[in-house]
Amino acid sequence: MKILKFGGTSVGSVENLYKVKDILISDSDQKIVVCSAMSGVTDQLVNLVAYIKLKDAEAITRNLHRLENKHIEVVDSLIEDLELRNNLKDGISSLITEMLELSNQEYTEELNAKVLTFGETLLTYIFSNFLSTIEVENRLIAAKEFMCVDNVDNPNIQKVSKKLNKVLEANEPSGIYITQGFVCRDHLNQLSTLKRGGSDYTATIIGAAVNASEIQIWTDIDGLHNNDPRYVEGTNPIAHLTYNEAAELAYFGAKILHPQTVSPVVDMDIPVLLKNTFDPKAAGTIISNKTYRKGLKAISAKDGITAIKIKSNRMLMAHGYLRRIFEVFDNYHTSIDMITTSEIAISLTIDDTTHIDEIVKEIEGYAEVTVEQNHSIICIVGESVINDKNSHKLFEILNYIPVRMISYGGSNNNISILVETKDKIPTLRFLNERLFLSHQEAVL
Structure with a gap:
């Protein structure tokens, strides 16, 4: 069995849904297909949550009306048979009515x-x-019936497998099962989510649960590139990545992958393929345990970083000081x-500033604290990149x-560097020029 995941852009229009259909019927392998919401829909639903908190009934109704129209327009173009089209539109209207009741x-x-x-x-x-x-x-199978996480939001693969098998057994056998990404139930059995971008994670959790032959992540780009193509010209897709390399790149900002995507499948060695919905024949990227070559592979960047410097003479030779911090x-x-640490100072970075004021106040009781925002981490990744004979050139x-x-x-x-966000794009371009273009023969 294969697992195929299609992101919001891949399912974002009538034309694209036909492309997805063509991909699904291109072979006879049994598949579970994980779909995101149409592009832009989850952002609209985030706004809806804000209106619910404000109890703004007019804004709630207006939001859901736009959402209904968006999906009905798709149905009008997608379904040729009038009776089937009207039935499907009635079904959408019923779902919208249910959501309106919930939203109040x-x-x-x-x-x-x-x-x-x-949206899913x-x-x-x-x-x-x-x-x-x-x-x-x-x-069509409901992910909320089998996707579940524990009290620290980690998936219980055995539990997912047991629940999913029951769902599959309760349905007529099929070559294609359609389900939702992103959604799950928590340890209290309440509906929850795998956070934004979590549909990739859904796919690999399901893949591990059914011991899939492979997992395909379909997006709008030819695999994972060696730099960020949004900011850098002349980037190239990477043919092969190890799980470790992919995890580092995802955590440090590679938008094509959810940071936790590969974790469920590492031990089972299930390959993850990153493919392009709009160019299905493109090779894309294969992620597996195999190391095809060591050394520098790619660069990614993570924004929204806050740098904190903690300085205190008490730190000098003080046992347990780091633990206390x-x-x-x-x-x-x-x-x-x-x-990083020195004799009297610690410098560190965080990306979640929800409790920054409380953290600073507590540490200021015994140290001087300096906070600097608007930074980015640039991560240079490759299997054994630190031991690479050319690493001195990087420095x-x-x-x-x-x-x-x-x-x-x-x-x-990986080697990670911190820069001010205003320097991120020039740095990405400079590294691309010096590592992947000018010195390509030396470092690749």
Whole structure:
């Protein structure tokens, strides 16, 4: 069995839904197809949540009316048979009416999840019915019936597998099963989400649960590129990545992948393919345990970084000082991305500033704290890149970059540098020129 995931752009128009259909029927392998909401819909639903919190009935109605029209316009162009088209439009209107009733209730976290995952519900309902009208056999299955996480939002693969098998057994056998990305149930069995971009994660969780032969992530680009094509010209797709390389790139900003995507499939060695919906024959990127070559592979960047410097003479030779600092961040559930230390100072970075005021206030009781926002982490990734014979050339290049902090040696697979966000794009372009173009023969 294969798992295929299609993102919001891939399912974002009538034309694109036909492209997805062609991909699904291009081979006879059994498939579970994970779909995101249409592009732009989840953002609209985020706004709807805000209106619910404000109890703005007029804005709620207006928002849902636009959402209904958007999906009905798709159905009008997608379904040729008048009776089938009207039936499907009636179904959409019923779903919208249900959501309107929910939206006028008191806000809860479960209501938030129901609203945010509504786009996936609508899209899969339309797409499954569309496939049926053109005689592509499929079954629509609800992800909320089998996707579940524990109390720290980690998937229980065995539990997912057991629940999913029950769902599949309860349905007529089919070559194609359609389901929703993003949605899950938490440890209390309440509806929840895998956070934004979580449909990739849904696909690999399902892949691990059914021991899939492969997982395909379909987007609007030819695999994962060696730099960010939004800012850098002349980037190229990477043919092969290890799980470790892919995880580093995803965590440090590669938008094509959810940061946790590869974690469920590493131990099972299920390959993950990154493919282009708009050019299905393009090779894309294969992620697996195999190391095809070591050394530099790619560069990614993560924005929204806050740098914190903690300075205190008490730190000098003080046993347990670092532990004391880390406990403050841990108490506020705030992860640290980068860290460097000296005899009397610690420099570190975070990307979640929800509790920054509380953290600073607590640490200021025994140290001087300086906070600088608007930074970016640039991550240079490759299997054993630190041990690469050409790594000294990278450090020579860094002399020309306004580096604020560097993390080197914590992993053999990446070197991370901190720059001010205003310097991010010039740095990405400079690194691309010096590492992938001018010195291509030396570092690749």
